[in-house]
Amino acid sequence: MRFLTVSGPPSSGKTSVILRVIEALQARQKKIGVVKFDCLLTDDDKRYADKGVLVKKGLSGALCPDHYFVSNIEACVAWGHENGCEYLISESAGLCNRCSPHINEITAVCVIDNLSGINTPRKIGPMLKSADIVVITKGDIVSQAEREVFASRVKQVNPGAIIMHVNGITGQGAFELTSLFEDASDIETLKGKTLRFSMPSALCSYCLGETRIGEEHQTGNIRKMDI
Amino acid sequence: MNHNDLFHRPFDSVLAEHPYIEDFLSSFGLEVEAEEDTLEQYLAGLNPDHLEDLGVSATQLRSSLDEFLAGMLAIQHPLDKVESLTIVGGHNKSGVAENLELTLKPGEVVCIVGPTGSGKSRLLADIEWVAQGYTPTGRKILINDQVPDSKWRFSTEHKLVAQLSQNMNFVMDLSAEEFIRMHAESRLIPDAEEKVRQILVQANELAGETFAPDTPVTSVSGGQSRALMIADMAILSKSPIALIDEIENAGIDRKKALELLVREEKIILMATHDPILALMGDRRLVIKNGGIAKIIESSSEERKNLQELEELDNKLLALRNRIRSGETLEII
Numbered sequence: 191m192r193f194l195t196v197s198g199p200p201s202s203g204k205t206s207v208i209l210r211v212i213e214a215l216q217a218r219q220k221k222i223g224v225v226k227f228d229c230l231l232t233d234d235d236k237r238y239a240d241k242g243v244l245v246k247k248g249l250s251g252a253l254c255p256d257h258y259f260v261s262n263i264e265a266c267v268a269w270g271h272e273n274g275c276e277y278l279i280s281e282s283a284g285l286c287n288r289c290s291p292h293i294n295e296i297t298a299v300c301v302i303d304n305l306s307g308i309n310t311p312r313k314i315g316p317m318l319k320s321a322d323i324v325v326i327t328k329g330d331i332v333s334q335a336e337r338e339v340f341a342s343r344v345k346q347v348n349p350g351a352i353i354m355h356v357n358g359i360t361g362q363g364a365f366e367l368t369s370l371f372e373d374a375s376d377i378e379t380l381k382g383k384t385l386r387f388s389m390p391s392a393l394c395s396y397c398l399g400e401t402r403i404g405e406e407h408q409t410g411n412i413r414k415m416d417i
Numbered sequence: 418m419n420h421n422d423l424f425h426r427p428f429d430s431v432l433a434e435h436p437y438i439e440d441f442l443s444s445f446g447l448e449v450e451a452e453e454d455t456l457e458q459y460l461a462g463l464n465p466d467h468l469e470d471l472g473v474s475a476t477q478l479r480s481s482l483d484e485f486l487a488g489m490l491a492i493q494h495p496l497d498k499v500e501s502l503t504i505v506g507g508h509n510k511s512g513v514a515e516n517l518e519l520t521l522k523p524g525e526v527v528c529i530v531g532p533t534g535s536g537k538s539r540l541l542a543d544i545e546w547v548a549q550g551y552t553p554t555g556r557k558i559l560i561n562d563q564v565p566d567s568k569w570r571f572s573t574e575h576k577l578v579a580q581l582s583q584n585m586n587f588v589m590d591l592s593a594e595e596f597i598r599m600h601a602e603s604r605l606i607p608d609a610e611e612k613v614r615q616i617l618v619q620a621n622e623l624a625g626e627t628f629a630p631d632t633p634v635t636s637v638s639g640g641q642s643r644a645l646m647i648a649d650m651a652i653l654s655k656s657p658i659a660l661i662d663e664i665e666n667a668g669i670d671r672k673k674a675l676e677l678l679v680r681e682e683k684i685i686l687m688a689t690h691d692p693i694l695a696l697m698g699d700r701r702l703v704i705k706n707g708g709i710a711k712i713i714e715s716s717s718e719e720r721k722n723l724q725e726l727e728e729l730d731n732k733l734l735a736l737r738n739r740i741r742s743g744e745t746l747e748i749i
């Protein structure tokens with residue numbers, strides 16, 4: 191089973207791009223599963239189910255969705271394997287810019303859009319900087335020159351990645367992206383694999399449900415600004 | 418030069434010669450003080466906890482910098498010359514073979530015509546991605562009579578193809594001049610300032626209405642932005658092939674625009690239904706049902722009509738300008 195992790199800021203076009211790839215894979219008679227991770231709410235599972243692929247949805251609620259991802263992804267991979275999927279794709283929204291679902295030796299994709307501003311590539315952490323493939327969407331809305339400037343900003347923070355433009359609506363470029371999915375790592379289990387980058391350590395009183403503001407309520411891993 | 422040497426030379430002189438290294442480091446949130454002797458020592462001296470806060474590990478930073486420098490040095494090397502582009506026919510949507518092999522040379526202009534949905538954009542995409550028989554059309558693209566190196570396909574430094582798409586909006590909050598400068602800098606153009614100046618002059622010549630260098634890109638007109646992008650493509654882009662997908666014609670001197678691109682010795686493919694552009698092209702590929710159904714060479718009889726078409730066009734342009742300046746059109 192080929193497994194890929196797809197991440198990216200909210201509304202960057204992850205689901206749209208994955209759907210276009212699914213269409214291309216289905217044209218090649220492939221059996222596909224998708225695992226969708228989000229925080230509070232998502233309708234993406236329905237968009238995937240409409241395509242006739244197997245879907246699992248996980249909502250992290252009060253936890254950081256990426257922490258939740260790591261604790262569940264091994265079981266999801268086993269689920270995909272048991273169900274005979276030839277491709278398993280995980281979609282997770284990068285909400286904290288510092289966590290990243292990418293796993294060593296597992297093809298990692300980051301989706302980012304042309305409209306997010308030229309400084310955004312710098313602000314996104316390991317989710318972008320350690321990805322193997324960076325997909326830039328919404329190129330239809332901006333000029334060629336602006337696409338090039340944006341891509342050069344992405345290249346600056348992740349010079350080793352394959353950077354490509356895909357239109358999440360028309361699917362332009364999705365065919366070529368699919369050919370990269372076909373080269374993704376072929377695995378049976380995630381046992382023994384490691385994350386590409388550690389997730390932030392935090393365990394302060396607020397992690398444990400504290401709501402009161404004030405020095406006396408702050409315990410555990412606390413860091414103070416220089417003011 | 419081998420970029421590995423850069424790691425071992427004095428850091429301050431490396432920074433002076435390659436200022437983009439500072440930009441690279443600051444894009445990871447690092448502060449650059451050229452105190453240490455070499456770049457290698459600077460990297461070794463970074464605090465791992467600080468790097469972890471910035472979301473990058475020392476090994477990843479080092480390998481990213483390595484790739485980045487390799488790319489930056491590659492950008493400055495000239496591209497292998499493209500002498501020809503060959504489209505080896507595939508099949509149309511019904512699977513009927515195209516049976517053709519079409520070779521284009523620098524300076525040639527080919528128009529692509531056909532109804533919506535017939536496959537014009539797909540043909541342009543086959544060229545952009547250097548198709549090798551695996552796209553829905555089964556076409557193959559050869560460069561200099563050979564299957565090109567796969568480096569063409571995903572390279573950001575050496576793009577084979579520059580594409581002007583239908584949409585020319587901007588979202589960046591910059592003036593026209595700042596924007597073009599940023600584009601030039603991202604491509605490490607040596608005489609950037611001079612190129613920026615030329616582009617703005619050319620764009621103003623192509624656009625019906627002139628605009629100042631400090632006009633925000635978000636407020637230029639449709640015609641002005643098309644003029645700006647064509648001048649930018651002609652002067653900044655090193656890509657030997659230019660693809661133009663149904664750009665609107667209004668508000669821009671099409672003849673000059675095409676001449677500007679041809680002068681740069683590019684191979685130009687253009688999806689268009691504009692009679693003037695179509696006649697200026699050397700030939701027209703007629704697309705039907707996903708396949709190239711016919712190739713029409715622009716004949717001298719057709720070309721004779723070009724002058725008349727241009728007169729018609731100029732007449733319309735003059736009328737448009739009169740409307741714009743508040744005149745009435747009782748007499749035309």
Ligand SMILES: Nc1nc2c(ncn2[C@@H]2O[C@H](COP(=O)(O)OP(=O)(O)O)[C@@H](O)[C@H]2O)c(=O)[nH]1
Pocket residue numbers: 198199200201202203204205206207327328329330331356357358359
């Ligand atoms: N214009 C344009 N819109 C896009 C493109 N890709 C996605 N979108 C739109 O962006 C919005 C968010 O897309 P979605 O795939 O749900 O993003 P996700 O939250 O990252 O999964 C939707 O309205 C899409 O239709 C694109 O390439 N061009």
Ligand SMILES: Nc1ncnc2c1ncn2[C@@H]1O[C@H](COP(=O)(O)OP(=O)(O)O)[C@@H](O)[C@H]1O
Pocket residue numbers: 508509510511531532533534535536537538539540553554555706707708
């Ligand atoms: N030879 C072909 N075989 C199969 N599908 C094709 C072929 N040529 C084009 N298509 C598909 O037809 C659709 C319309 O083509 P497109 O290039 O967008 O048309 P146009 O730009 O002329 O409006 C696209 O989905 C494209 O992938």
Ligand SMILES: [Mg+2]
Pocket residue numbers: 204205206234281
């Ligand atoms: Mg989504």
Ligand SMILES: [Mg+2]
Pocket residue numbers: 537538
């Ligand atoms: Mg089209």
Ligand SMILES: [Zn+2]
Pocket residue numbers: 254255256257286288289389390
């Ligand atoms: Zn987090």
Ligand SMILES: [Zn+2]
Pocket residue numbers: 392393394395396397398
């Ligand atoms: Zn906490």
